Amino acid sequence: MTISIGNDHAGTEYKQAVIKHLEKKGYTVNNYGTNSNDSVDYPDFVHPVAKDVEDKAVDYGIIICGSGNGANMTANKHQGVRSALCWTKEIVALARQHNNANILSIPSRFTALPQVIEMVDTFLDTAFEGGRHENRIKKIPVQQ
Template sequence: MTSAPLIIAIGGDHAGLPLKAILQEALAAAGHSLIDVGTNASASVDYPDYAHQVATAVEQGRARFGVLVCGSGIGMQIAANRHAGIRATVLHSTTEARLSRQHNDANIACFGARLTGPEVALDALQVFLATAFEGGRHQRRIDKINPTAA
């Protein structure tokens, strides 16, 4: 992982636990500070509980980015995107990681442990964290997602 040290909130459900552990290890090895909201056990849990905790940490500014892992990544993405200012995206490639940051200013990376292997997830996460938002015409579009109160 190559980028300046960041504070990253990370969470996952029971299906995402093995991939979450791999991503956590790589993030810590790269010098990032982690807010681990769990789960850290294989017992069945409800993914929204972890998605909301990670999204809240990002929403409140306690973490710059979030990482969520479940079986498909989809449930985590849906739950996290219920929070204002959160732009969570499911990643399957470095191209998606780059474009989600450049064009959408995504701030939570979601992974499906049953659909995306560790090497691809590690590569995509590295690109996600290292890619800057381009702003410009993309900011206008982001503003339309979460319009401010008049």
């Protein structure tokens, strides 16, 4: 399985830990994030992740910024992307089960690293339920 990951300066530490965790589990990771704590613009690092998901070049994406909001808004501008801003594993599970989220947006300033690792595992291990949820997802308009 291949995962693309992107982050701004607020997510560098978490990104590095997530990559290490994913690679240890055998995942291939495309790293589009900054490796610095110097201020950067999150869209520069989120668009490549969302493009990979949009083009189906990867299985999933993970994006990390301070609040998770800017990254999430940016990713959701891409056709076919369903990015979910999550801060607990329970929300992550519902985003996968009910919304078939394909990008996990993590708010680094509102989560702890052990919690983030648990969220990532939940995201990758939880299946979409389909059924009535599939009908709802089909009603989400795609950008033209």
